[in-house]
Amino acid sequence: MKKQDYQHLVERIRHKINNWTCRFLSYAGRLQLIKAVLMSLVNFWAAVFRLPSQCIKEVESLCSAFLWSGPELKTTGAKVAWKDVCQLKSEGGLGIRSLKEVNKVYGLKLIWRMSTGKSLWCKWIEENLLRKKSFWEVKSKTQTGSWMWRKLLKLRDIAKMFYMKEIGSGCHTFFWYDKWSDRGALIDILGERGIIDMGIGREATVEEASLSSRRKRRHRTELLKDIEAELTEVGNRLCIEKEDVSLWRRESGYKQEFSTHETWSILRVTKTHHSWSRGVWFSQATPKYAFMTWLALLNRLSTMDRVARWSQGADTICVLCKTAQETRDHLFFECSYSSQIWGSLVKGILKETYTNEWKDIVIWISDEKMERMRLFCIRYAFQIALYTLWRERNKVRHEEKLMPIEVLKKLVDKGVRNKLSLMRSKKVRGMEKELQFWFSKRL
Secondary structure (H helix, E strand, O other): OOHHHHHHHHHHHHHHHHHOOOOOOOHHHHHHHHHHHHHHHHHHHHOOOOOOHHHHHHHHHHHHHHHHHHHHOOOOOOOOOHHHHOOOHHHOOOOOOOHHHHHHHHHHHHHHHHHHOOOHHHHHHHHHHHOOOOOOOOOOOOOOOOHHHHHHHHOHHHHOOOEEEEOOOOOOOEOOOOOOOOOOOHHHHHHHHHHHHHOOOOOOEHHHHHHOOOOOOOOOOHHHHHHHHHHHHHHHHOOOOOOOEEEEEEOOEEEOOOOHHHHHHHHOOOOOOOHHHHHOOOOOOOHHHHHHHHHHHOOOOOOHHHHHHHOOOOOOEOOOOOOOEOOHHHHHHHOHHHHHHHHHHHHHHHHHHOOOOHHHHHHHHHOOOOOHHHHHHHHHHHHHHHHHHHHHHHHHHOOOOOOOHHHHHHHHHHHHHHHHHHHHHOOOOOOOOHHHHHHHOOO
16 A cells, blocks of 8 residues: 555544644543544554555554644644553553554454455455465465555464364365464474375365375374374364354454454553552543543653753742642642642541542552542542642743632532532432532531
8 A cells, every 4th residue: 555545544634633623622632532533534444454554653643743732733742652642541541542453453354354254355365366275375475466465464473373263074174274273273383394294285174184095194203193183083073064163262262253352452562550540540530630630640741840851940849839849749739739729628538547648649549449439539539639730830830820729629629519419410320429428528
């Protein structure tokens, strides 16, 4: 596929972004548009075409620029690398799937469809490209077929990890190239020499190999003896009326259906699990608060200790208390100003276990064993306090007046009460008495 072939996809994505001209979309709002709209466009293409790496690079660059800068599409200023954004939420990412992985999975799905389908496309491949050969046998460096065909051939090593055949009659399973034995494809185990040693033709099916009149050979190696014994056993179980069945590896074993999600889950490289993710992406969380909390937990907010690394001479004093250097841990909630906000929200809930130290708060919001109503109030209070204080800090940095502490206390308390009231009106299961609980814990 050349650039002019996929340029339409890139331009459609760019056009979609340009149409989202609202400059007041939060990070969470942009994230939702990327997941629901842009990734759906790419998935549609990837389901049909094997996208070139340059196409994937351009699309991901556009998505990253939109997430961090909006429709302006600035290529600088990303707070988190795109490869880290494309991790599971439990692994510190935002749950966007890497397009490189998605592209690979859809390529594997095409191989599955080709191996199991009886469509006109499958018939054409059998007649014109395979010509009575196994798909696993065709040479990678071939001039036959399109660029798409050659891309699928390059995926065979990965596909072998997933694909196998369950023997019925054995007449549609290649003895050497299909994985019908638990050992794997026999050609990969025995090599070309195995064809000579066993005296079974290269294109032979399992049925032909087990029922042929060939004389069994005496082998010196145990491996060849074991394969002969297995072939005899399979031959005794052959059923002419039963079709050979294609199977695909799933999380619970080999099944007759392909699963895009499970294939991706098995294929992807897993990262370290972050227990704090449970305290960010919980049910009924407000997306824009959760996103800001995610940035704070990764320490990617532009606090002045970080700004000073690339901007010499920057004033690093906290604008809220004007007494200490502004760091994440100081701002949330060691600062004398912010600690009053935090204390007004959760002291009545935490009582003697109350703390304003960042590392201890992170442990609290990650604790799944805590009583549900109590845990939700702490988590939501943490997120709304963090979001509100960060906005207030930014306003003061841009020379606006600092909001009186009592006014800000009422503002965040009202934000929590509004959320709990909304949940009660929606009759969220298990949260019917959350607002009553909140009022009972006010100091």
